[in-house]
Amino acid sequence: MGSTCLSACGAELSGTADTAAACWHPSPNFGPRRDGLTPSLIVIHYTAMHSASAALQRLCDPSVEVSAHYLIGAEGHCWQMVAEDQRAWHAGAGQWCGFDDINSRSIGIELDNRGDHPFAEPQMVTLERLMKDIMSRWSISAQGVIGHSDMAPGRKIDPGPRFDWPRLACQGLADLRSCDEGPMDPTFELFRRMAHRVGFTSPVEDEALLSAVRLRYRPWARGSLAADDFIPLGPSSSRS
Structure with a gap:
């Protein structure tokens, strides 16, 4: 699926990936972060689609108006669609720690998973490597790593019951309560x-x-x- 790096989807948008682990595949669905905000959260999602290719196409479709900063396939391949300093459209309505406009405060990572099966080992390894990079670059603490369902209870359930939060917590990549x-x-x-x-x-x-x-x-x-x-x-x- 490496050829998708040169897809026509948003190909006119110049840029490079913020991390060496990702292939730059730009989406037109983004804007500036509001009120001078910078990332203080990482929001983890699952795609709930049948393939990473289908998710990549959707996240780059201007008519759908959704996106995320990163997508990680089950085999561990990583695409970056929106620059980290820009506002991707992944979180929607919700709140965390009393703050809204989570899109302006976060970096969104989509995982290729339907929500009804375990997350693949290569995918988790890539996620961990990516998170360490992002958390270092933006000084995001483990407490700043949340799921979509955390900030949108009742509206979203991803990354769902199969996601291995304890695994991340043991590495300092999520809050260990x-x-x-x-x-x-x-x-x-x-x-x-x-x-x-x-x-x-x-x-x-x-x-x-x-x-x-x-x-x-x-x-x-x-x-x-x-x-x-x-x-x-x-x-x-x-x-x-």
Whole structure:
């Protein structure tokens, strides 16, 4: 698929990749970051499409008006479609740590995956290498690495329950939350307060918030709010 580097899709847009790991394949779907913002977040997505080629075509289609900075195929090939200092159109409506316009604050990485199967090893290796490069270049902390579902609970579920967040956390590439005991009497009021403290600030219903936190930290969990749902959110300020 290396020939796609010279595709007619946005080929008139000059530029080079920000990282040696990527093939420059420009998309016309981008604009300047607003209010002088620079990247402080990395948002991870899955494509939910049948192939990387199909995703690449869509992310470069001006009629669709979506894009991301990077796309990583299952075999580990990486394309860059939007320069890191520009605003790609990948996150949409949502909020993280009380801030909106996530597009202006983030770098978006799409992973070739339908959401119903594990992420390929070559793809994860490329992702880790790319993230280290981006995080170093923009001084992005592990706390600044989030999933699409983190900032858009109830609207998005990617990168989904099959994504290996613990793998990234063990390398310092994602937030490793503390393992504190949950409260004896779990309530959504306390859950929302603790989730808000770690970044889940989108104004959504209780169940949407619970689903988003579970997707990130406990994707196997089912049923009603439980004490274990509080564990990855760190120590609570009050105990029942």
